Amino acid sequence: MNKALDFYYSSIGKKVLMSVTGLFLIVFLTEHLIGNLLLFAGDEGKMYEAYGDFLVSNPVIRFIELFMFLGIFVHIIIGVILWFKNRKTRSVKYKLFRLKDNATLASRTTIISGLVIGIFLYIHLTTFFFPLRYSDEKSGAYELVVNAFSDFWYVIFYLAALFVIAYHLHHGFQSAFQTLGLRNKKYAPVLDIIAFFVWCLIPLGFAAIPIYFFFFHGSGATVIMWGF
Amino acid sequence: MNFTLKIWRQKNQKDEGRFETYEVKNISPDASFLEMLDILNNQLVLENCDPVAFDHDCREGICGSCGMMINGRAHGKGRKQATCDVRMRSFTDGETITVEPWRANPFPVIKDLIVDRSAFDRIMQAGGFISVRTGSAPDANSIPVCKDNAEEAMDAAACIGCGACVAACPNSSAMLFVAAKVSQLALLPQGQPERKERVQRMITQMDKEGFGNCSNNYACEAECPKGISVMHIARLNREFLTAKLT
Ligand code: HEM
Ligand code: SF4
Ligand code: FES
Numbered sequence: 001m002n003k004a005l006d007f008y009y010s011s012i013g014k015k016v017l018m019s020v021t022g023l024f025l026i027v028f029l030t031e032h033l034i035g036n037l038l039l040f041a042g043d044e045g046k047m048y049e050a051y052g053d054f055l056v057s058n059p060v061i062r063f064i065e066l067f068m069f070l071g072i073f074v075h076i077i078i079g080v081i082l083w084f085k086n087r088k089t090r091s092v093k094y095k096l097f098r099l100k101d102n103a104t105l106a107s108r109t110t111i112i113s114g115l116v117i118g119i120f121l122y123i124h125l126t127t128f129f130f131p132l133r134y135s136d137e138k139s140g141a142y143e144l145v146v147n148a149f150s151d152f153w154y155v156i157f158y159l160a161a162l163f164v165i166a167y168h169l170h171h172g173f174q175s176a177f178q179t180l181g182l183r184n185k186k187y188a189p190v191l192d193i194i195a196f197f198v199w200c201l202i203p204l205g206f207a208a209i210p211i212y213f214f215f216f217h218g219s220g221a222t223v224i225m226w227g228f
Numbered sequence: 229m230n231f232t233l234k235i236w237r238q239k240n241q242k243d244e245g246r247f248e249t250y251e252v253k254n255i256s257p258d259a260s261f262l263e264m265l266d267i268l269n270n271q272l273v274l275e276n277c278d279p280v281a282f283d284h285d286c287r288e289g290i291c292g293s294c295g296m297m298i299n300g301r302a303h304g305k306g307r308k309q310a311t312c313d314v315r316m317r318s319f320t321d322g323e324t325i326t327v328e329p330w331r332a333n334p335f336p337v338i339k340d341l342i343v344d345r346s347a348f349d350r351i352m353q354a355g356g357f358i359s360v361r362t363g364s365a366p367d368a369n370s371i372p373v374c375k376d377n378a379e380e381a382m383d384a385a386a387c388i389g390c391g392a393c394v395a396a397c398p399n400s401s402a403m404l405f406v407a408a409k410v411s412q413l414a415l416l417p418q419g420q421p422e423r424k425e426r427v428q429r430m431i432t433q434m435d436k437e438g439f440g441n442c443s444n445n446y447a448c449e450a451e452c453p454k455g456i457s458v459m460h461i462a463r464l465n466r467e468f469l470t471a472k473l474t
């Protein structure tokens with residue numbers, strides 16, 4: 001126990017928690033995307049809802065879900081703790097500090113992108129997760145998706161949030177491997193290629209969903225009709 | 229060349245400190261930044277003013293004592309140079325140059341541009357050594373070291389302890405310095421017996437001194453006069469994790 005506490009109190013220990021929870025969230029995002037691709041099956045959501053029912057009724061998934069929420073909680077809390085701690089290491093500020101010459105925008109703004117993702121997450125859960133999980137009336141998941149993404153502003157908000165997630169991961173993915181000591185000169189280029197798939201393609205995959213539903217099932221359909 | 233200098237002046241640790249503005253004229257473009265400060269100090273002495281205190285020793289980029297923030301950049305805007313390597317021709321004639329000491333709570337200002345970097349010494353005392361005598365040059369030659377490791381260790385050993393990594397880091401983290409020191413010994417046979425102890429003690433001391441947590445911004449590598457790679461930080465993390473978990 002003492003050892004575990006020592007680890008938590010060390011600077012690297014907190015970073016390791018940050019990266020492990022971050023990577024866990026990325027694994028979840030990947031699974032979430034693959035599952036959501038069933039929305040494109042063209043069967044009015046039959047397969048998608050079957051998949052949803054399977055998730056809800058499976059005790060193993062429910063257990064992993066608990067871990068998910070714990071992971072998000074730990075990631076956010078430690079992210080904020082680290083941010084505050086780091087702010088306190090330089091009491092007298094520089095008059096001139098050109099950090100932007102030396103570090104990417106994504107790496108300098110993880111706390112902002114992170115907090116924006118937090119807000120998005122809350123809205124996302126209240127739109128889809130909580131109604132589906134905790135309300136008695138069984139409104140179909142598919143219907144919910146169609147309705148939500150027929151609203152132009154909701155779609156815009158969604159796409160903006162996905163952009164922020166991409167930005168967070170642009171720094172976060174390689175950062176997690178660096179923190180876990182899983183980077184070296186030889187494999188860093190390979191990791192960069194995998195990172196591209198993660199930060200670019202996962203958010204793009206998610207973005208396809210609101211765009212598709214807006215144009216083919218929602219109010220965007222009229223836009224298309226005018227267009228042709 | 230002529231310059232306007234905005235330099236941080238602070239009498240001692242307790243003094244609040246402030247910027248003072250000075251003019252220097254007829255500076256040779258080939259003068260080093262420190263020589264330019266020498267000329268300014270001559271001027272100040274003649275005017276019966278206190279010269280600007282700054283740290284320096286080798287003036288050839290190997291001692292690590294001359295660190296200062298020049299126009300918001302550690303050791304100035306050039307890559308892989310210490311302040312003593314900076315030449316005045318890298319500025320434009322008539323430019324206003326802002327000069328500040330390293331700013332980080334573990335590096336308190338002693339006077340003007342000089343900071344106390346003994347926090348680094350205490351990290352070294354915590355584990356940055358080999359406890360037993362490992363022999364002399366002939367003994368070293370009798371221990372085989374693979375070429376890749378020897379090169380990595382030499383690259384890490386190039387760290388001159390200047391503190392630019394801390395100064396350039398948004399979190400005042402000392403990870404690049406500690407990573408260089410840990411890597412250098414972890415890669416060589418003589419460093420093996422104390423390998424796990426060393427990394428844990430040095431990290432504990434680093435945290436105790438009040439350096440921040442690494443956010444992997446990599447500003448340290450960009451500003452390091454010796455080009456120490458952040459891959460050494462990955463190794464430091466790896467060393468720390470294996471030491472803790474095994
Ligand atoms: C989909 C959700 C999220 C994913 C997949 C994710 C992923 C990651 C990853 C992989 C890292 C790198 C860890 C490291 O550097 O070792 C990271 C860092 C960070 N995340 Fe997240 N994150 C998510 C949401 C959030 C949220 C909601 C916050 C809210 C505060 C947040 C705040 C941060 C901060 C502050 C860091 C930088 C920590 C540091 O470098 O010191 N993240 N994130
Ligand atoms: S790692 Fe580079 S910047 Fe940091 S103390 Fe060593 S030489 Fe200076
Ligand atoms: S004076 Fe020695 S490194 Fe600059």
